[in-house]
Amino acid sequence: MDLDKLRKTAAEIVSRDDVKYLLGWRRGTFGYRVAPYFIEDAAGVDELIFSPLCISNLATYLTLVEKLPVPRGQEPDQRKVALLVKGCDSRAVAQLLVEKGIKREEVVVIGLPCPGMVDRELLAEKYPETEAAAEVKWDGEDFLLVGEGGETAIPRTEVLAEKCRLCRHPNPVISDLTIGEPVEPWATADDSGVAEIEAKETAERWAYWEEQFSKCIRCYSCRNACPLCYCEDCILDRLDPTWVNRAVNFSENTAFHLARAFHLAGRCIECGECERVCPAGIPLGKLNRKLARTVREEYGFEPGLDPEAEPFQAGYKPDDPEEFIL
Amino acid sequence: MSEQFEPNIVAFLCNWCSYAGADLAGTSRIQYPANIKIIRVMCSGRVNPLYVVNALQQGADGVLVSGCHPGDCHYMEGNFYARRRLKLLKELLEFTGVDPRRFNMSWVSASEGHKWKEVVEKAVEDARAAGPFDQFRRRQIGW
Numbered sequence: 332m333d334l335d336k337l338r339k340t341a342a343e344i345v346s347r348d349d350v351k352y353l354l355g356w357r358r359g360t361f362g363y364r365v366a367p368y369f370i371e372d373a374a375g376v377d378e379l380i381f382s383p384l385c386i387s388n389l390a391t392y393l394t395l396v397e398k399l400p401v402p403r404g405q406e407p408d409q410r411k412v413a414l415l416v417k418g419c420d421s422r423a424v425a426q427l428l429v430e431k432g433i434k435r436e437e438v439v440v441i442g443l444p445c446p447g448m449v450d451r452e453l454l455a456e457k458y459p460e461t462e463a464a465a466e467v468k469w470d471g472e473d474f475l476l477v478g479e480g481g482e483t484a485i486p487r488t489e490v491l492a493e494k495c496r497l498c499r500h501p502n503p504v505i506s507d508l509t510i511g512e513p514v515e516p517w518a519t520a521d522d523s524g525v526a527e528i529e530a531k532e533t534a535e536r537w538a539y540w541e542e543q544f545s546k547c548i549r550c551y552s553c554r555n556a557c558p559l560c561y562c563e564d565c566i567l568d569r570l571d572p573t574w575v576n577r578a579v580n581f582s583e584n585t586a587f588h589l590a591r592a593f594h595l596a597g598r599c600i601e602c603g604e605c606e607r608v609c610p611a612g613i614p615l616g617k618l619n620r621k622l623a624r625t626v627r628e629e630y631g632f633e634p635g636l637d638p639e640a641e642p643f644q645a646g647y648k649p650d651d652p653e654e655f656i657l
Numbered sequence: 658m659s660e661q662f663e664p665n666i667v668a669f670l671c672n673w674c675s676y677a678g679a680d681l682a683g684t685s686r687i688q689y690p691a692n693i694k695i696i697r698v699m700c701s702g703r704v705n706p707l708y709v710v711n712a713l714q715q716g717a718d719g720v721l722v723s724g725c726h727p728g729d730c731h732y733m734e735g736n737f738y739a740r741r742r743l744k745l746l747k748e749l750l751e752f753t754g755v756d757p758r759r760f761n762m763s764w765v766s767a768s769e770g771h772k773w774k775e776v777v778e779k780a781v782e783d784a785r786a787a788g789p790f791d792q793f794r795r796r797q798i799g800w
Contacts (some may be wrong), residue, residue: 537754647737
């Protein structure tokens with residue numbers, strides 16, 4: 332990755348009059364951590380990075396930002412938001428465009444072909460984090476850990492994030508400009524997590540999810556981190572009608588997780604943010620990927636590839652599968 | 658002598674076809690199991706999948722959604738949307754380990770009183786085979 336070129340381009344874009352700020356990543360203050368970075372002027376680009384640790388999906392911030400009412404007599408801020416996107420993030424942007432969550436003229440999309448990200452927790456398990464900030468680089472197919480103890484080569488398979496093992500679109504699907512050469516899509520691993528559960532008996536599947544759902548503390552991190560969970564009036568916040576009670580008990584947890592998974596059916600672009608931020612370690616990605624696979628295999632639809640597409644659940648085909656109907 | 662388990666089944670019927678079909682079954686004096694509790698909705702497309710989850714939380718052992726045959730929808734396309742959504746819900750329930758027999762969907766037109774009887778019999782038989790539902794029942798709050 333040519334960081335100089337990235338920073339130069341970022342500086343150019345940030346200094347444009349019609350750009351409010353640029354969303355990128357910078358080093359965190361501890362170990363392998365990387366923080367989202369809002370750059371408002373060209374002087375800030377020196378801290379901008381793009382490394383295998385930049386796993387977080389910045390498209391979340393497009394809809395997470397609070398839109399305050401414009402005071403009387405003032406013009407609304409029409410400036411654009413620029414953001415760096417990997418393959419999966421760009422699908423989130425495309426899906427947001429499909430749903431009209433954002434407008435195309437509101438964003439400047441800077442595409443970064445992504446050779447695969449590191450799962451920070453896996454990495455920290457094998458190479459414990461120290462207080463000093465460490466860096467990870469791409470080294471051909473593999474990763475290179477640059478820390479206090481010098482450079483360590485890490486085989487790709489050892490620390491590659493799960494979502495990247497299953498990634499089918501490493502190159503941005505939409506972008507205003509792309510930095511770096513497109514990467515060759517790699518052979519994806521089998522989705523063993525989902526297949527393993529599917530192979531179980533009904534009662535065993537329930538035993539598995541019962542354990543998972545009962546861990547939930549209902550912090551709603553999964554909702555907040557998800558780039559596509561941005562309803563202003565979320566059913567989880569509603570009291571009338573109360574779709575899902577606020578009580579943290581097993582029944583409501585299950586209803587919440589079924590609702591969350593269902594609301595992302597045909598929309599989830601498999602960026603894995605929900606699973607990554609979950610403090611209870613619930614494998615939410617498996618629920619999402621199961622539904623995404625059903626949509627892909629039975630309806631031939633993949634979300635977030637075409638900004639002009641019709642939203643999956645807002646459309647139909649007369650010959651949709653109906654073998655389950657009596 | 659042990660009594661046979663009698664499941665509670667919540668049925669969401671569309672106003673224009675299935676509800677009329679069930680009505681026809683009634684006026685034609687067709688006998689069918691009394692386990693079904695009917696909720697009339699204007700269209701099967703109005704059935705939010707969370708209704709199904711909520712019914713299971715609140716005491717149903719099985720849920721049945723029934724609408725017009727494809728192409729016959731009073732609102733032209735409501736049942737097509739329902740078909741997509743509820744297929745995904747069924748997959749999701751099955752994946753999480755809820756017995757797939759608890760959720761059924763059917764097309765019953767206003768003239769199909771006999772088909773309604775068969776659908777209800779099938780749904781009751783399915784729910785009975787699956788047994789009482791206690792997987793994520795909401796606990797009663799005592800005042």
